[in-house]
Amino acid sequence: MSRQMALFAAQAQWAFNWSRAPNVRWRYLTAQRPGGALQTRLLTFALHSSGFTGTSMAVRTLSRLPEQRLQTARWLRRSRIPEKKSSYGSFHILNDELLKILRGLLDRIIVREGTQNVLGKLAVTYEACKKVPKLPDRHDVLFEIMNVSALAHWPVTRNSVSDVNRMKHYADVLLKVGMGALLRYDVARDSKNITAHVIQIDQMTFPVIGRNQLIHQKDKHNKRIIAAYKQLVQVALKFMAPKISASELKKIANTLVSFEGKLANLTASNEERRDMWSIYHRTTITALQQKYKSFPILGVLNKEFIKADIVLTEDETIEVYALEYYKKMVKFLEKTNPVTLFNFIGLRVMFTWAAHASKSIRDAFFELRKATSGIQKRRPRWEECTVLMNRAMKEITGYLYVKEKFSPEAKSEVEDLVVRLKEVFQESVATNRWMDKSTKAKALLKLRKMEAKIAYPSWGLNLDFLEGLYNNVPQLDPKSAFLTMWHHIAANNGKKKLEKLRQRYKRELDWIAGAALVNAFYDSTSNEMVYPSGILQGVFYQYGLPRSLNFGAIGAVVGHEMTHGFDDQGSQFNHNGRLEQWWSNRTRARFNEKADCFRRQYGRIFVKKLNMTLNGNNTVGENIADNGGIRLAFKAYNKLLRQKCDEVDTRLHGLEHLSGKKLFFIANAMVWCNLSRDKLLKYLIQYDPHSPSRYRINIPMKNTKAFSRVFGCRPRSAMHIDPKERCTLW
Known part of the structure; x- marks a missing residue:
């Protein structure tokens, strides 16, 4: 019997014994594979019965098993959600192991003198990231980024000397600093002309606290979250305007959080947006501009796309996924104080970068996370940096991971599973009694055409190709600030995204996830499944x-x-x-x-x-x-x-x-x-x-x-x- 089978036997024996109890309900407990350098943790389910606890029954059952299986019981008795996590389960356990592997791979990259390749840029940025907590705040770097974003005078206070104070209309603010805080825009596969890419516009997102909390700020269940959020806003304002008075600081923070709550109230909830046909609107820039004249949509889009040397015209096709929000937002902005709008947009930009420049802002973010998710402890800095690099340069971390951990057996077996599951799905469609023949035929066609991307892309180990993905990142000085490097990488990624607008859609080039990821996906716009190597x-x-x-x-x-x-x-x-x-x-x-x-x-x-x-x-x-x-x-x-x-x-x-x-x-x-x-x-x-x-x-x-x-x-x-x-x- 293989080691894996012996492990599973220990877990299954306990689960089966419990399954014979009366009035059973399936729950979860955790088991650990004994031995092994990585101590690979596996999870099994428990059964809950009135009057019994999972741990006590598991221990009683496993106490009759051989010694190696008792290690499972000991782990069960000690099992707790780690202080640095808000949840813990099979995905988290496997992801923890993946991060440790990536850490080792990143630490082993040798950065040679001279021209950096993409691996060198990754390694230099990772090393700089790890040093951030030990270094002084970088107000200078953050100010430079805000300046590049036309936010050098943020925040505008009572005593500020700024052209924003002279602005009479919200459109002037948007043409100066952009619309990203109010509307989410993207370049993606065209939902109708599927060989091309198109600009997609959607309602604003809420990356820091939830939509419901912003709408219902006075709800007693949200008070602690809102208080922590306001504190974060004040810390961010104070970092950029250290001479601001306490009373004005509080007033501006309250104004901005209230303003965001009003914007949140204009958006639709997730459940209201599930019907694509009810939210999808295909139009042109000129049509949108004519209907909502005060919003300078062409100007603010060109402010972004000029970064990719693309100049849009009024006949550009766009897909709008939140027209009702767009209409309400324009009406709301027409009554908005330009200074408030400028300060709100600046706050959103600050939140993108500030944690990498300021300890006080990092601390405030952590206190907010404690309020929203219950975590008790920060994750180690190496872990934070590994996560950041795996998001920002996922193709490169995926390259490292696949070379180290790729399993051809796993890829082959998943390919076999896809074939077998397609067969039974086809049988289910063909034999059900609720679909008519025409719809069945189209469903079967969709199943046949559904593609499975497994492990990593064909270009995933081609370093020359990977170099091209990050060719806008300059040579990085190891002595420069992490935030400077991070900004370069983000600018590169943003430009690559914008450039897709004038490129044909190619399925093989478009992977929605990196290889070093513990997750799986289905993309409806390409009818494909993705199972990363992780x-x-x-x-x-x-x-x-x-x-x-x-x-x-x-x-x-x-x-x-x-x-x-x-x-x-x-x-x-x-x-x-x-x-x-x-x-x-x-x-x-x-x-x-x-x-x-x-x-x-x-x-x-x-x-x-x-x-x-x-x-x-x-x-x-x-x-x-x-x-x-x-x-x-x-x-x-x-x-x-x-x-x-x-x-x-x-x-x-x-x-x-x-x-x-x-x-x-x-x-x-x-x-x-x-x-x-x-x-x-x-x-x-x-x-x-x-x-x-x-x-x-x-x-x-x-x-x-x-x-x-x-x-x-x-x-x-x-x-x-x-x-x-x-x-x-x-």
């Missing part, structure tokens, strides 16, 4: 484990992403990624009925300790994918047993009583295991399109008829559900 290990996949385990883990993840192509949002795009009404009215109505079942089912879940109900509307897409993923993976596993194994599954030594089908569900539960602090959980229930992890395990398994059959769920058990109440779509 997720093809640990609890998700291990070479040598029985198929039941890998099908239950990475197989269900594959099924999850595949189902996203046919959830409430993904289903609005055709086989080529074009936004299109390809469903018949009758079949779409039947689809909506089935989707409504999930909305009601999850929307009835009340989290007592938080006094909150889940948002079944905002989470419907992920809930459809969770349920579809496990059903597809289980069907594919059963088909494999029939076709390749004569219905004979692989059993684990000492756990022969656990069938492959039981191991499948155990492995699936391991994937979604997660513990979250209450503060974060409150935040996630408000905004996250995913349901809390507990319900990502329990509800899909309740809805899966095979689960009840495999585990023999009794009619009155917590995991039993009336067949009439089951929600199924795919």
Whole structure:
């Protein structure tokens, strides 16, 4: 028996023993693989029964197992969410290991004298990042960045001498400093002309605190968050205007937070934006300018695109995804004091850079995070810097990671899983009774055309190509400030994004994620799934484990992403990624009925300790994918047993009583295991399109008829559900 199989046997024995308790409810606990330099942690689920705690039952069960399995029990007894984290689970454990690997790789890069290549630029920036807390504040560098952004006189105070004081109209402010704080703009694949890129405009985002907190600032549950946010604003203002009086400082901070709250109230909530057809508007700059004359859309867009040597004209096509917000925003800005608008935009720009220049601002950000997510301790600086570099130069960190950790076996097995899950999905579509023939044919075409990008792109190990991605980053002086280097990298990335507007769309060049990432994705605009190299290990996949385990883990993840192509949002795009009404009215109505079942089912879940109900509307897409993923993976596993194994599954030594089908569900539960602090959980229930992890395990398994059959769920058990109440779509 392989080491991996021995490990899983220890976890599965405990899980199975607990599953036989009356009135069981599936939950989560954590297990650790004994031994090994990396101490790879794996997660399994626990079962909750009234009157028992997970830890005590796990210890009693595991106390009868051999010594190496007792290490699992010891870990369970000690398991806590680390102080530096707001949640902890299988994704976090694997991500921690990934960051340690990246740290080692970054530390090993040798920076030679002379011309830096892209690896040298990465290494120099990483080293500079780690030194930031030990160095004095860099007000000079931050001032220079604000100056480049036309914000040299920020903030405008009572005694300021600034041209902003003479401005009479909000448009003058936008033409001076840009619109990024008010509107999110991007260059992406055109939703209609899919061979091209297009400018997309959307409503503002809230990267520091949530939309609901800004709208309901006086709510008693939000008071601490708003107080911490106002303190952060004051610290930022004081850093750039050290002579400002305490009374004026407080007044400006209150004005800016109130102003942001009014803007937030103009935006639509996430659940209001799920129907793409209700928010999508294709137009031209001139049409938008004529309808909303006071907003200088051409001027502010050209202020950005000139950075890529692109001059826009009035006939440029744009896609607007928040026209109602745009209309309200223009009306609101027409009554806005230009100084307030200037100070607000400047504050947003400050938040982008200031933490890398000021200890007091870093401290204020941390206090805000404590209020919003419940973390108790800062992550180590090396970890913070590794995360930053993996975001800013993801292709380069991906290059390092793939060369170190790439598993051809994992790539091959995921490719096989994609084929097998596509087969059972096609069978499900072909045999269901609620779709008409025309819609079925188009759905089957979309499945056939759906591409899977696995591990890393074809160009991911081509250093010459990677050099070109960062050719606007100059030679970096190791003695210069980290913020200077960071600004150069951000400017390069921004310019590369803008340049896409005049480039043809090429699927192979467009990867939405780097290779060194523990996650998976579906992109509806290109009809493709992405499984980075970082997720093809640990609890998700291990070479040598029985198929039941890998099908239950990475197989269900594959099924999850595949189902996203046919959830409430993904289903609005055709086989080529074009936004299109390809469903018949009758079949779409039947689809909506089935989707409504999930909305009601999850929307009835009340989290007592938080006094909150889940948002079944905002989470419907992920809930459809969770349920579809496990059903597809289980069907594919059963088909494999029939076709390749004569219905004979692989059993684990000492756990022969656990069938492959039981191991499948155990492995699936391991994937979604997660513990979250209450503060974060409150935040996630408000905004996250995913349901809390507990319900990502329990509800899909309740809805899966095979689960009840495999585990023999009794009619009155917590995991039993009336067949009439089951929600199924795919």
